[in-house]
Amino acid sequence: MKIALLGYGKMGKTIENLAKQRGHDIVIKTNKETGYDISIADVAIDFSVPDAAFNNVVKCFKNRVPVVSGTTGWLDNYNKAVSICNEEQGAFIYASNFSLGVTIFFELNTQLAKMMANLKDYNVSIEEVHHTQKLDAPSGTAITLAQSIINEHPAYQKWNLNTETAHSIPITAKRIADVSGKHTISYSSPTDSISITHNANNRQGFAQGALVAAEWLYGKTGVFTMKDVLKIS
Structure with missing residues (x-):
């Protein structure tokens, strides 16, 4: 898959390394909310900051790019994000922890x-x-x-x-x-x-879970959780 990393801090870099090992391409890696074309990505993974997360996921919805978000601290806007995702027929997984x-x-x-x-x-x-x-x-x-x-x-x-x-x-x-x-x-x-x-012994577990979620979400439409990914009823 072609992956956009929205948020390129320690977690973003860990995801990048693991994604390459799993055969994926990183086509965007940024800490900015503008200046990139999200439509070139097959899927986006957001580990940004609370002030940017909502705008990041909405941009993905409007461009029909499935997005996985692990950014915390922005959930006052979560229900609004879900509504926009459904309106735009997007695909979304949020988790406070992807391990x-x-x-x-x-x-x-x-x-x-x-x-x-x-x-x-x-x-x-x-x-x-x-x-x-x-x-x-x-x-x-x-x-x-x-x-x-x-x-x-x-x-x-x-x-x-x-x-x-x-x-x-x-x-x-x-x-x-x-x-x-x-x-x-x-x-x-x-x-x-x-x-x-x-x-958590290290960041690898969070990165692995985010990638597993992104791989599962690709090609789907709707709002999901990690329970869906792991088939936990």
């Missing part, structure tokens, strides 16, 4: 929340750790995890960053040099605790 392992972790989190929903002695919390260059806090992955718990657990209505209030899930965000990403969900009671953790 194949995290996709499985999301599903484990949902199932665990369902099982814990009636156990009132347990309080849930989330901790996420990322590298010091990460711009947003909490991470998009942590927000996705929290929202999934809220959807399944009647005791929780919202999440809070670094604070704990009634009916909220406390999220602790830490920034430590050279940490690719770690997320832990913990349920604690006076008698015991249950935790599940996903730890």
